[in-house]
Amino acid sequence: MASQVLIKARNLTKRYNHFTAVDHINFEVHKGECVGFLGPNGAGKTTTVRMIYCFSPVTEGELTVAGMNVSTHSREIKKMVGVAPQEDNLDPDFTVIKNLQVYARYFDIPKAEATKRAMELLKFFQLEEKQASAIDELSTGMKRRLIIARALINQPQILLVDEPTTGLDPQGRHIVWDEIRSLLKQGVTVILTTHYMDEAAALCDRVLIIDNGKIIESGEPQELVKKHAGEDVLEVSYDETVLKALKEELPEAHIEIFGDQIRVFINQPHGVFERIVKKFPGVNMTIRNANLEDVFLKLTGRKLRE
Amino acid sequence: MIRSSASGLPKLTRHVWTVWHRNFDVFMKTWHVNFLPSLIEPILYLLAFGFGLGTFVTEIEGISYIQWIAPGLVAITIMYGAFFECTYGSFVRMYFQKTFDAIIATPINVEEVIAGELLWGATRATFNAAIVLAVVAAFGLISSPLFLVMLPVAFFGGLLFAALGMCFTALAPNIDFFNYPTFLLITPMFLISNTFIPLATFPSQLQTIALAVLPLTHVADLSRMLVVGKVETLGGLSPEWVLVLAAVWMAIVTAVLFILAIYLMKRRLIK
Ligand SMILES: Nc1ncnc2c1ncn2[C@@H]1O[C@H](COP(=O)(O)OP(=O)(O)O)[C@@H](O)[C@H]1O
Numbered sequence: 211m212a213s214q215v216l217i218k219a220r221n222l223t224k225r226y227n228h229f230t231a232v233d234h235i236n237f238e239v240h241k242g243e244c245v246g247f248l249g250p251n252g253a254g255k256t257t258t259v260r261m262i263y264c265f266s267p268v269t270e271g272e273l274t275v276a277g278m279n280v281s282t283h284s285r286e287i288k289k290m291v292g293v294a295p296q297e298d299n300l301d302p303d304f305t306v307i308k309n310l311q312v313y314a315r316y317f318d319i320p321k322a323e324a325t326k327r328a329m330e331l332l333k334f335f336q337l338e339e340k341q342a343s344a345i346d347e348l349s350t351g352m353k354r355r356l357i358i359a360r361a362l363i364n365q366p367q368i369l370l371v372d373e374p375t376t377g378l379d380p381q382g383r384h385i386v387w388d389e390i391r392s393l394l395k396q397g398v399t400v401i402l403t404t405h406y407m408d409e410a411a412a413l414c415d416r417v418l419i420i421d422n423g424k425i426i427e428s429g430e431p432q433e434l435v436k437k438h439a440g441e442d443v444l445e446v447s448y449d450e451t452v453l454k455a456l457k458e459e460l461p462e463a464h465i466e467i468f469g470d471q472i473r474v475f476i477n478q479p480h481g482v483f484e485r486i487v488k489k490f491p492g493v494n495m496t497i498r499n500a501n502l503e504d505v506f507l508k509l510t511g512r513k514l515r516e
Numbered sequence: 517m518i519r520s521s522a523s524g525l526p527k528l529t530r531h532v533w534t535v536w537h538r539n540f541d542v543f544m545k546t547w548h549v550n551f552l553p554s555l556i557e558p559i560l561y562l563l564a565f566g567f568g569l570g571t572f573v574t575e576i577e578g579i580s581y582i583q584w585i586a587p588g589l590v591a592i593t594i595m596y597g598a599f600f601e602c603t604y605g606s607f608v609r610m611y612f613q614k615t616f617d618a619i620i621a622t623p624i625n626v627e628e629v630i631a632g633e634l635l636w637g638a639t640r641a642t643f644n645a646a647i648v649l650a651v652v653a654a655f656g657l658i659s660s661p662l663f664l665v666m667l668p669v670a671f672f673g674g675l676l677f678a679a680l681g682m683c684f685t686a687l688a689p690n691i692d693f694f695n696y697p698t699f700l701l702i703t704p705m706f707l708i709s710n711t712f713i714p715l716a717t718f719p720s721q722l723q724t725i726a727l728a729v730l731p732l733t734h735v736a737d738l739s740r741m742l743v744v745g746k747v748e749t750l751g752g753l754s755p756e757w758v759l760v761l762a763a764v765w766m767a768i769v770t771a772v773l774f775i776l777a778i779y780l781m782k783r784r785l786i787k
């Protein structure tokens with residue numbers, strides 16, 4: 211069964227004056243998918259998301275949402291999209307529940323229906339007890355959850371969440387993850403931006419790795435890790451002689467030097483690194499599972515989180 | 517409202533009133549705080565200028581000084597109410613609260629957000645003008661049954677000052693910037709626009725400037741006509757023509773500033 215394409219970008223480009231923030235990218239998002247835009251700060255994730263919800267005009271290329279062009283059908287598109295922006299723009303002049311009710315009014319949702327939906331969302335996001343609170347009484351995590359709740363008030367087919375857990379403590383992150391997972395179960399299509407590897411790996415069916423406005427790789431998280439970083443990664447403190455020895459021992463390996471650390475990637479099953487560790491008894495070496503961050507490092511020679 | 521067009525005019529629908537409604541809800545939450553200054557201020561002005569200064573200036577154009585300045589106070593209230601709502605108020609919502617960004621992510625477009633803000637600024641001006649009119653009435657200073665027409669005039673005059681303020685908001689790099697238009701434009705207008713001092717007493721060049729470029733002059737003239745039934749005859753124009761001139765001048769300038777404010781804000785917000 212061919213799945214329905216909800217979002218389609220062809221040579222999508224965004225320039226601010228002469229600076230190219232998004233550079234001829236192509237991608238598709240299918241109904242029911244969770245797609246992650248993964249990349250460092252300044253990669254162009256927010257800019258791309260803003261073009262999808264018709265906030266930023268497209269400079270070049272084509273972008274359609276549910277078959278409609280973003281530059282001609284912004285009102286129709288915005289009706290079916292929910293947006294949880296990166297920065298907090300909750301309305302500080304209103305209480306928690308009033309934030310949802312007023313936002314519902316922007317979508318022409320009748321008052322009784324708006325209140326019903328608001329109560330359901332507050333319950334789902336565990337904010338019921340805070341319904342009468344002022345916005346500045348909420349913790350960062352609660353604000354994030356309220357922003358996502360607000361994005362769902364129009365029962366969108368597509369949810370855009372820009373860095374849903376940046377600045378949250380581990381517990382707060384897991385609550386948000388659980389909630390996004392249950393939205394996915396309900397069939398909502400989710401686009402999520404993040405610079406956290408674990409977040410992309412935990413939530414996304416597919417990730418687009420973005421750097422300098424370009425998509426440098428895309429695919430399922432586990433496949434990408436396997437393809438680019440293998441099963442395991444070997445980490446060693448930087449040392450001239452050890453580096454030379456490693457290159458001789460493993461001529462087929464891909465070796466990256468980052469700061470004072472050597473990282474060795476290899477496309478071979480387990481066991482190779484164990485042999486190396488035994489061969490250098492005096493040297494402190496660590497073997498760990500490869501992850502998406504290794505993929506990024508290998509593709510760009512840079513660390514992702516900076 | 518003005519409907520979508522290919523001519524570059526703003527695309528506006530009834531969503532404008534949804535934006536207006538947001539500000540109205542906030543206002544109603546704290547209406548008593550908004551209400552008191554609008555009530556106290558005109559009382560203080562009438563006491564200080566009317567009774568204080570009025571003992572020296574006994575009569576202008578055949579009416580008492582206090583009755584002469586009362587319509588001026590209404591006009592000033594309209595200017596302040598709308599201008600400050602759409603400068604400081606709108607800037608806080610746009611810049612610090614990111615309220616406009618939040619609304620633009622819904623089916624409401626940026627033109628409608630700004631138009632809603634402008635209509636709200638006009639509404640605030642009307643609300644404040646109504647309070648001042650009540651004070652003026654309580655002082656027994658209303659002598660024309662037409663004074664109720666002052667409410668729609670307050671709305672349209674308010675729209676003019678709201679749009680003027682919004683143009684500055686679109687250009688303001690930070691909130692302190694509003695000191696410039698306040699001291700270079702609003703305060704001079706407060707003083708020379710036929711509000712506290714008859715325009716006829718100023719040098720003729722100043723009179724020309726006040727009539728040609730200062731909106732408050734026209735609002736004050738209309739107000740004096742509607743509240744106390746008194747029209748100044750300026751530069752040889754008959755009273756009817758002074759009023760027609762004021763109404764036409766305001767209509768044109770309001771339309772121009774309204775479109776300009778939306779254009780400038782769009783340029784600022786859409787990146
Ligand atoms: N309004 C703007 N004007 C000029 N440059 C911008 C603007 N918004 C973003 N940029 C630039 O575009 C690039 C991509 O930004 P953004 O999409 O916010 O990245 P990300 O969300 O991946 O961190 C950055 O270099 C940023 O400085």
Ligand SMILES: [Mg+2]
Pocket residue numbers: 252255256257296372373
């Ligand atoms: Mg971003």
